[in-house]
Each structure stands twice: as structure tokens, then as C-alpha cells.
Amino acid sequence: MTFWTRLHGALSLELAGHFSGMGFDPELLFEAELDDLLAP
Numbered sequence: 001m002t003f004w005t006r007l008h009g010a011l012s013l014e015l016a017g018h019f020s021g022m023g024f025d026p027e028l029l030f031e032a033e034l035d036d037l038l039a040p
Contacts, residue, residue: 003037 010033013019019026 006033006037 010030014026014030019029
């Protein structure tokens with residue numbers, strides 16, 4: 001459940017444009033989330 005919630009949340013925020021103007025690359029955030037979720 002945690003995996004889906006974090007993945008869905010990051011994608012939803014990106015698609016809704018909430019990351020624009022924050023001064024970071026959303027792709028890096030998404031990649032970091034995946035790395036963290038898939039870590040053993």
C-alpha cells in the first residue's frame with residue numbers, strides 16, 4: 001500500500017503541475033522515490 005501511495009502521489013503532483021516553479025527537476029524526485037521504494 002505504501003508503494004502505491006507514494007508512487008501515485010508523486011505522479012499526481014507532477015501531472016497536476018504542482019512542482020513547477022519549485023526549482024528542482026521532478027524527474028529526479030520520481031527517480032529518488034523509486035530508488036527508495038525498491039531498496040531492500
